[in-house]
Amino acid sequence: MTYTSSTVRVPETGAVPRHVAVIMDGNGRWATSRRLPRVAGHTKGVDAVRAIVEACARRGVEYLTLFAFSSENWRRPNEEVSFLMRLFVTALEREVGKMHANGIRMRVVGDLSMFEPRIQDLVKRAEAKTAKNTGLTLTIAANYGGRWDILQAVSKLNAERAAAGQLDEPIEEAAFSRHLAMAYAPEPDLFIRTGGEQRISNFLLWQLAYTELYFTDLFWPDFDAAALDKAIVSYQTRERRFGRTSAQVEENVVPRDAADSLSY
Secondary structure (H helix, E strand, O other), X not given: OOOOOOOOOOOOOOOOOOEEEEEOOOHHHHHHHOOOOHHHHHHHHHHHHHHHHHHHHHHOOOEEEEEEEEOOHHHOOHHHHHHXXXXXXXXHHHHHHHHHHOOOEEEEEOOHHHOOHHHHHHHHHHHHHHOXXXXXXXXXXXXXXXXXXXXXXXXXXXXXXXXXXXXOOOOOHHHXXXXXXXXXXXXXXXXXXXXXXXXXXXXXXXXXOOOEEEEOOOOHHHOOHHHHHHHHHHHHOOOOOOOOOHHHHHHOOOOXXXXXXXXX
């Protein structure tokens, strides 16, 4: 019997997720609950980023992706958006050197054309400075949206196919996925969203197809190493079947078509 699958290679899984993706939600509500201005929550959120980056590196996580600013966040009040842009600049100026010293590689994904030239330049400098580091890869998703990512990948693929005279040929998943903004990273093993909401909110729509989802009521500024460990423990209780039966998982049976498709 033959069959086809749209699932990429069944990845090896371990006790520690190789790639963790996070929606850092609840900064504003954290501040409001303390009768502070919303921007105070964003400032405190940077401290949580620093702590979680360190915790992931210590636990052997290879890739950490943080949803810092979505393409929909431009709808927020102008004062808050302006503060977030200034905070982004400050973080890039102060944190990149520390990350580089600790062997962390930094990447930024999203439509950066919307940002002011200073931010774009700082991003380029940060990526270049840390490009050869072999520790944790930290990805910041800024002015990013999952739908944008899929559309820009289609546009790039179509341009490539047109140049090669291949527009009439079927689109293969491997050819498409290498144009996604995070083609350099494996698909996330664990997705975490803080703040009590239970939705993906246009984040990594293609990549989260088989990711284990974890939601917590903790606001992002309160999410620390202990909270990360709790999320990882939850992840460790999941049975990741990727379309197989439990018996096949126990026997470590890997479908041939999946094993022969796109690899990480």
